[in-house]
Amino acid sequence: MSATAPAVTTVSRASSVFGAAASTDHKRIGLNMGLASLVFFLGGGVMALLMRTQLAQPHMQFVSDATYNELFTMHGSTMIFLFVTPMAMALAIYLVPLQIGASSIAAPRMVLAAFWIWLSGGIIMQLGWLTQEGAGRSGWFAYVPLSNSANTPGVGQDLWTVGVILAAAGLTIIGGCVLATIARRRAPGMSVMRMPVFTWTQLVSALMVVGSFPVLILAMALLYAERLGAHVFIGYSGAIDYQDLFWFFGHPVVYVMFFPFLGAAAEVIAVNAHKRWFGYAAFVASMLAFAALSMSVWSHHMFTTGGVTNQYFAFTSTALVVPAGVEYFDMIATLIGGSILLRTSMLFALGFFLQFLIGGLSGIFIASPVLDYHAEDSYMIVAHFHYTLFAGSVFGFFAGIYHWFPKVTGARLREGLGRLHFVLLLIGTNMTFLPMFFLGNYGMPRRIADYPSHPGWGTLNLLETAGAGVIALAVATFLVNVVVSLRHRDAAGEDPWLGHTLEWATSSPPPRHNFERALPPITSYAPLLDLRQRAADRNGAAMTRVPAGRAGLGPTPQEDAP
Amino acid sequence: MGLGAPTGLVDTRAEYQHVFDIYVPIAIGVFALIVIATLLAVLVYRRRPPERAARWYEHDRLEGGYALLLVATVAFLLYITFTAEHRVDTVAARERPGLVVNVTGSKWEWHFNYPAYGIDLYSGAVGRQDLVVPTGEAIRFRLTSVDVIHAFWIPQLRYKHDLIPGSVQDSTLTFSRRGVFAGQCAEFCGLLHSDMIFDVRALSPAEFTTWARSQQAAGGGAA
Amino acid sequence: MRGGAIPLLAWACLLAVLMAGNWVWTGDAIQVGAFGFAVLVIVLAAAWLVATHRGAIRRGPPEPPPPGRAEAAPDLSFAAVLAAIAVASILFGLTWAYFLVYFGGGLLILSLGRLALEVQAARASRELHESRSLPDSAEQERGP
CATH class of the missing domain: 1.20.210.10 (Cytochrome c oxidase-like, subunit I domain)
Incomplete structure (x- = not known):
């Protein structure tokens, strides 16, 4: 949306570990988050395999009942808080700025901090495995009163609660930044109704994240207070209130996923x-x-x-x-x-x-x-x-x-x-x-x-x-x-698939500020397809055309193309 | 409706089956239709040169008409669901129960108390006693819990309801035939959740009366 | 920027309708409260977008930025990483090792100081660039 000045380099730009960890490049953060979620995916998958082994036949006792309860709790929590939701966000961090023709994500430092907050939350949640009573074990929705300190004592469940707070906080901030990016950083010509389909899905997800994730943070903070001895969720109405607060987050999140x-x-x-x-x-x-x-x-x-x-x-x-x-x-x-x-x-x-x-x-x-x-x-x-x-x-x-x-x-x-x-x-x-x-x-x-x-x-x-x-x-x-594809590279070039959207109008991987050439004119939600179709028309190639006069079936949209 | 319940009482199993028999064929039909349409489209339009791809991209009237069809489907499904739910939740609650059983969940045990007979039965991690009920009569289960949330589930009746500490909630159920059916806690309740199981033994009313007398004679049901 | 607030407001309206339905049908305070929170957050976000740029409420595609305007883009921000780790240590310290609360508090102050320096350096660099590059601003009119 706006021109980009040379970066303010606070430390000499290193390709070192520190450089990769503290980079404010949205592509680097997106990649880091994607890789971290993938590791959590593999971990959650191992938990699933252990559970399936236990259940292969009746009365197996491959793991103890206590361990089984930790496994399904952590499998669900890992997959939801640490794999599918963050992976969806990682795609947003990497791709949304590219798809809307922006040079960067809005508030890159916030996104970077949010990634680390989320990752710390994930690690803290998993640290429960090392505690004496074991990891969180009252299910991924941790209903009270089961999840209070009387029914589920131990640090593991505390770590789970804190981990969820941090992970959700990180994801909320990222959702807000994605929303701001889409609202404020679209390239000239990209009206809201010319945004790619994927960007639209990320926009509605970000709306849901911003509207519902804070309610989870509230529910978890109250649960934490409850575990410390405060009487927050009392009796029947307390149990129902917790469920309302949790699921007000818990259902939107499945659509965010x-x-x-x-x-x-x-x-x-x-x-x-x-x-x-x-x-x-x-x-x-x-x-x-x-x-x-x-x-x-x-x-x-x-x-x-x-x-x-x-x-x-x-x-x-x-x-x-x-x-x-x-x-x-x-x-x-x-x-x-x-x-x-x-x-x-x-x-x-x-x-x-x-x-x-x-x-x-x-x-x-x-x-x-x-x-x-x-x-x-x-x-x-x-x-x-x-x-x-x-x-x-x-x-x-x-x-x-x-x-x-x-x-x-x-x-x-x-x-x-x-x-x-x-x-x-x-x-x-x-x-x-x-x-x-x-x-x-x-x-x-x-x-x-x-x-x-x-x-x-x-x-x-x-x-x-x-x-x-x-x-x-x-x-x-x-x-x-x-591994094979990275070892023996089959070079893809800029646009291996005849893509429709702006991320295919730059090099692979894109440069630091995404686009070094002028962007193609943004005439619809598929600007590169428009270009190809106009070129084909100019070359007089035989194109299949729908007979004119059929309701609503028009040719390529070209409203106010520059 | 009251399908299959000769007594005219609400039969949760029959209500479930009634709704199931409407929902599931529609779902299977929709699934088959979409899979066939998708695979046909892929087969027919596979591997043509990219320039031959059509350029049309919207048809608002067609899509609007399709959306209206979906709205009508939703209205129909909700009508089916709401009438059945009315029977299961409201009509059943108005029935005069032939028997009241207090069901109390605790970690990890069921406590069935028959106030009219002074019988107490227990089933769960420590041992197993059957929940004994008469057939053909409305039975009011008064559900509560002393510690965490449990759920009273009898798959044979296609019905479950939560036991939440601090509340007593009524579920009125009817067993239409004799037999022994499995029951269990459906809401995760901690370490021995999987052991929180019980069996329901449904007897004819005459058999039930005999059983209840013998229990009373044995002194409060420590069977 | 232009039109950025419109989807938010459209969605907030849809949500408000569903909230009204929930209010009438259930009358449950906590449910209406949760709904109300979500509507409020989205409306406030839209209001913020409009307040910072009035075009956010107008339809149409975003315009090119004014010539000569530049934007500082940091390459690295250790301050952001440290702040995140500080917040995590404070919460972790609450559950497990209390000294981490102090450690995290100190780290948070340090990282915020560092962040102020970073922001200041970025602004200086942007102003320097803008004062220098007004003549060749045409190069940058389309953006990155």
Whole structure:
């Protein structure tokens, strides 16, 4: 948005460890945050494997009940506070300034400080493993009174609480900075309605972060006071109040963990179909409605408490069908008429949409209180949210990685290994999470360290454990792919995929201040596609044109192109 | 409705099944439709030269019409859900119970108290006694907890409700057939959460009366 | 910058409608309070954007910056990292080792001092650049 003066160099610019750790370059911070979250992802994955081993057969006692409780608490906390949410934010820190043609992120020092606050929180949370009583062990939502000092004594739970406060504080600040970046630093010509689809998804996520994460910090601060002996959450109303405060954060966060990956998958689909994303205006409107609705559904986690008005929350939760349906309509309409290349990123993006669908449809199911009275706290819920977060967000994350890896590193990931990674992950995911729907319906509650040997339960659980092994294999394949692709580089150049958005109009990786050449004219949400189409028209290439006169089907948007 | 409940009492299992039978086929249909449409689009438009990609990019009327269809679907689903929820939550609460059982959760044990008979039963980490109930009668469970939140779940009835310290909440349930069904705590409640289980033994009303008499004779039910 | 506050206000309106629904339907103080907080934060953020730049409420694409205007971009900020570590040590100290609270407090003061120096140096560098480069500002009109 504004010209950039030579940097004020406070220390001679070092490529040293200190330089990488204290850099205010949004790309460096984004990369650091992405790498740190990836490490937490691997850690959380190991916890999941330990749990699946314990549950492979009834009465295994591979780990103790106490350890099992720590494992599922820390698995959930790690994946939500330290992997999926921060990974979505890391994508925002790295890509949003590039997509809107900015030279830097707004308030880079704040972003840098927020990254370190978040990382300290993550480390402090994990330090609980070293304490005598063990790590946090009252579930990732730490309901009172279970999480108070009488029922869960020990430093581990304190460290968990403080860790969550710090992680959430860091994420809140980053959300605010992303919001400020989008509001204030768009390049000349980029009106709000020309922002890329991915940037829009990050914008609505940032709105939700800023509106809901402070409530978590409040809830955790009150919980901490409660653990120190203050009587904050008293009796029945105290228990309900805690749940209201927690889920006012806890439901929006699942959409913060979803929207950015939806945006990533949408970009990947549009680029690999060589066609701009369909229904932009409807998409934007539905994203705003989606985000507003998802701020108002939280008490569907509390249908069985008798303390909330179930109808209101059933209404808002079911209403999510409308914006979600619009996204799917746009996805299919983008594919139709395109010229589709099934690169690895595209496979993951399609996998994201089709597998998330199972999570989404089962979400409508449990939005009905009558159905939720059975499904709540059973493995049906576990299946549902793993289909949204793992089969959804993680597939969207991998789609984004295969898509933007060349931009970040300058080298492409291997397609062969990528396809193997995709197939393994697809098989592993469905092997692990599909049987959970059936187990839940048969009556298996979540968070149990052992289960009765009812007929069929052992078999289904064994299948899930095997599936978890396949997922581990898939993740290992991905890591091998990264190492191989960085060792033997397949140089990508500026724009390996015929991208649509501004991040593809600069070198890979981009220079310190992102763009050294003049930006292309920003004529729509896909400026580079506009350029290519205009060039093709000038060259008189035969272009497929939709017959004129069909309602709403126009040619390339060119309003006030310079 | 009152599907499958010969007595006319609210049968939570039947209500669940009724809603399930509407929701799940719609969900499977939508899933199949979207998967087929996506895969067809990918197959048909695969590997054409990029210049041949179409340039149209919006159709507000079509999309608006589709959104209206979604709104109608939401309205239909909510109608189904709200009528069933009304029966499970409101109509059932108005029924005259044939039996009242006080259910108290504690770490990690269930305490079932029959005030009309003076019977106390316990099940959980320390031992297992069955919750014994008559069939075909509304049973009012008065749910509370002494320490942390637990949840009273009988999968056979497709119903659970939380036990929250500081409150006593009523759930009115009916067992429509005889048998032994599993029950357990569904809300994570600490170290031995997985051991907080019980069995429900549903007897015919006559059998139940006999059982209750014998328990009383044995002196308050230390079975 | 231009139009930056519009999505925020649009979203705050949607949220306010849902809050009103919640108020009427549930009447639950803590739920309406949480909702109200979220609406308030977003409205305040939008108000701040408009206050710092009136164009934030106007439709249309952002304009190019005025010629000759420069922006200082720091490359490194140890102050920011130290401040973050200071905040983390204070909270960590509360749970585990109380001396870390003092250590974190000291570190926080140090890092804020250092931050003031960094900001001052950045401003000096920007002013120097602007005073020097007015003639060749055309080069920079489009931005980075």
